[in-house]
Amino acid sequence: MSLHPHTLEVMNLNVALPRGQRLLRDVSLTLEPGEVRALVGESGAGKSMIGKAVLGILPPAVKVTDGEILLEGRNLGTLTDTTRRTTVAKSAALIPQDPLTALNPVKKIGPQIVDPLIRIHGWSRDTAGTKALDLLDRVHIRDPKRVMESYPHELSGGMRQRILIAAAFAPSPRLIVADEPTTALDVTVQKQILRLIRELQRETGTAVLFVTHDMGVVAKISQKVTVLFAGKVMEDAPTRQIFTDPQHPYTRALIAATPSYADLNRPFSPVPASLIAELHGDIRQDDLRYGEVRAR
Numbered sequence: 001m002s003l004h005p006h007t008l009e010v011m012n013l014n015v016a017l018p019r020g021q022r023l024l025r026d027v028s029l030t031l032e033p034g035e036v037r038a039l040v041g042e043s044g045a046g047k048s049m050i051g052k053a054v055l056g057i058l059p060p061a062v063k064v065t066d067g068e069i070l071l072e073g074r075n076l077g078t079l080t081d082t083t084r085r086t087t088v089a090k091s092a093a094l095i096p097q098d099p100l101t102a103l104n105p106v107k108k109i110g111p112q113i114v115d116p117l118i119r120i121h122g123w124s125r126d127t128a129g130t131k132a133l134d135l136l137d138r139v140h141i142r143d144p145k146r147v148m149e150s151y152p153h154e155l156s157g158g159m160r161q162r163i164l165i166a167a168a169f170a171p172s173p174r175l176i177v178a179d180e181p182t183t184a185l186d187v188t189v190q191k192q193i194l195r196l197i198r199e200l201q202r203e204t205g206t207a208v209l210f211v212t213h214d215m216g217v218v219a220k221i222s223q224k225v226t227v228l229f230a231g232k233v234m235e236d237a238p239t240r241q242i243f244t245d246p247q248h249p250y251t252r253a254l255i256a257a258t259p260s261y262a263d264l265n266r267p268f269s270p271v272p273a274s275l276i277a278e279l280h281g282d283i284r285q286d287d288l289r290y291g292e293v294r295a296r
């Protein structure tokens with residue numbers, strides 16, 4: 001282990017379904033302490049799969065077939081299931097896409113934040129309770145004591161997402177995976193939530209892997225970007241460079257398809273079908289080569 005490990009290092013990660021359908025193809029990326037990296041691409045590109053693989057919450061049918069994931073220098077693949085789960089739970093947290101399904105409907109908000117702090121992080125009930133109130137205050141929830149006594153259905157979608165953000169930041173994780181955290185919300189609430197995550201991220205210096213399909217969000221929140229297509233990295237670059245000097249045709253097409261970044265006089269342009277077909281052709285070739293390598 002090096003003295004200054006990356007917060008996260010994903011090396012040649014391959015993830016597939018049982019019949020061999022590849023969902024992630026040789027994905028590599030790094031995340032430094034305090035850095036925000038956006039994972040961007042269209043629906044089905046495999047953005048969420050990367051976050052799920054890192055957190056060890058892949059769907060049952062989906063398996064890591066190759067590659068390594070190092071969290072603060074610890075190679076997760078070499079740990080026993082129990083050690084891996086506790087290692088991940090102690091240093092990483094998730095802000096999910098849908099704040100309603102992520103909360104237990106029959107449990108009050110207070111225990112939903114406090115119990116994991118006691119169970120996973122070994123804090124006393126008093127310390128955990130104080131920290132929960134502090135975090136609810138920092139996510140601008142007006143009456144934290146009352147909210148702790150509420151059930152999820154008594155709160156709005158925006159409030160529920162604020163609570164999940166508070167819960168994610170409460171144990172001071174080194175890494176947060178934010179999986180399209182604003183997609184399920186109204187447009188005005190989306191902006192507030194994005195601002196809030198950025199604010200807390202800056203204050204705490206937590207590294208964030210931010211899954212989004214929205215280039216506008218990429219520009220606002222990240223310093224680095226990984227562009228994905230069909231489970232494969234098309235481009236990895238600093239955010240500024242992605243917008244000023246995109247190298248890959250797919251990145252250029254994604255930017256052109258984002259209304260605020262496209263020339264406003266031009267019609268809205270989705271990624272051209274011819275480019276998609278060409279990229280799929282390249283990927284088929286890659287898959288054949290990968291099959292040959294594995295068969296050896």
Ligand SMILES: Nc1ncnc2c1ncn2[C@@H]1O[C@H](COP(=O)(O)OP(=O)(O)OP(=O)(O)O)[C@@H](O)[C@H]1O
Pocket residue numbers: 017023041042043044045046047048049050059061062213
């Ligand atoms: N539970 C599952 N079982 C099998 N395949 C799945 C499962 N969930 C997702 N997939 C497949 O894995 C691929 C990547 O999905 P993923 O959710 O990572 O995409 P994404 O880029 O996050 O897109 P979205 O924005 O739609 O969430 C897709 O082809 C999807 O169909």
